[in-house]
Amino acid sequence: MSIILLKNFNSKVKIDKGELISFQKNNQEYIHQKGNKGWRNADDEMFPVIGPTAKNNFRVHTKNGDAIQDQHGLLREMEYSLISSDENSAKFIKNYKKNTLVNNSKFPVKSTEENLSWPFNFTFEKNFTLENDILKIEFIINSDKGMPFMLGYHPAFLLSDTGTETLEAGTEIITLDDVYKAGSNAFPVLGTEKIVLKNTAKNDLEITTKGFNNFMLWTEVDNMLCIEPISQYTSYTDQKFSDKNMSLSEGKNSFSVTIKVL
Secondary structure (H helix, E strand, O other), rough: OOOOOEOOOOOEEEEEEOOOEEEEEEOEEEOOOOOOOOOOOOOOEEEEEOOHHHHOOOOOOOOOEEEEEOEEEOOHHHEEEEEEEOOOOEEEEEOOOOOOOOOOOOOOOOOOOOEEEOOEEEEEEEEEEEEEOOEEEEEEEEEEOOEEEEEEEEOEEOOOOOOOOOOEOOOOOEEEEHHHHHHHHHHEEEEOOEEEEEOOOOEEEEEEEEEEEEEEEEOOOOOOEEEEEEEOOOOOOOOEEEEOOEEOOEEEEEEEEEEOOO
């Protein structure tokens, strides 16, 4: 599949197999570029779990039995299929049949589990729309009603490499030093649907969400920052991964993330 290009007024978006690899306005790039230091990807999804499952022996307890899940779930190990695209939009989908084994790319270096699985059927849609220079990404999950899940979106944004960027969430001001100190747990920003990235030497970025109500922030370098909308934050607990502390599907659940250059 070739790279899909969306265009609108002064903005361009590039999508590679469902992954957002570029969002430019007035020829200024706002997305972390693959191959640069920091992270090998530009965006990803965390589903049906968020966080490290190693402390739970890579098992998630559900009413349909134990599922084998690595960090951030199994969706990231599956490939998107293109549903449709035009100049302003693109729609992708992943289909999963319950108990199908999915190869785990973390095995054997970072995980003891060669294959991952989930005891429920689901389809996961990722839809991009570029309108009035604003990029909206919608996630639609169709699944067995009552299926437990967590959802996180994991985009990486391009920074100036000076370490001077800050973030605003309501009255809270967050620095890159704050994010560094949180380490692999990621820095939690809970109970909000909006974050503003105060950029150095380019326009600020406003990220608003529907359905998530939380973010976490992660980076180890000055040139990029992951601003991740999440349905729940799992790192500060020693929780056992189980459907008792997950959301339950309504059969169809929708979430969205909007990225706007200010």
